[in-house]
Amino acid sequence: EVQLVESGGGLVQPGGSLRLSCAASGFTFSRYWMHWVRQVPGKGLVWVSRINNDESRTNYADSVKGRFTISRDNANNTLYLQMNSLRAEDTAVYYCVRGNYGSGTYYYYYYMDVWGKGTTVTVSS
């Protein structure tokens, strides 16, 4: 079964740090781009970051750039999100998501096809 399981969430004070992990199973992890997406309870989905399959390319939302770092360990099928200088507005459920793609004659298309159940991060004093 294809599965993503997040861990590492919790309560942290403003300015603190937290590292999220995502354990992948049931597929060849090293072949896929991976994303983090977050959601404030009751609100919409917000893309946070992505990393390519060999860790040579990363992208971040402006709101987390310089504070968050995405990384991966392909040998252990694990995705990470190191979150530093946390703010109250970082409070959310964080989802680990597999990126996938397909191609037509002249184009590629991309989508997020496997989602973990999420881990909750609360930033509060």
Place this chain on the structure above:
Amino acid sequence: DIQMTQSPSSLSASVGDRVTITCRASQIIDISLNWYQQKPGKAPKLLIYAASSLQSGVPSRFSGSGSGTDFSLTIASLQPEDFATYYCQQSFNIPRTFGQGTKLEI
């Protein structure tokens, strides 16, 4: 950033109804548009990718259409399990952006 605008934000419907949700992008995104369904307390689930391709295992009553800037998700005959929140998302460029969601209620 590409802004994604869904309408309506909420929708009341009955079992058996045909419903359509629309999504507009702030710039041309070709067919780089995906639809997700989310139920309370659960992770989102991919329904449609590349504007009109049905994800494996998704019932055929779901369909997507559109290209350029205007897209739609149609549910042909609502079932009880379809009451949820639906999001569109562009994958044309970074940052990936989602619509604000459409809550489909009984």
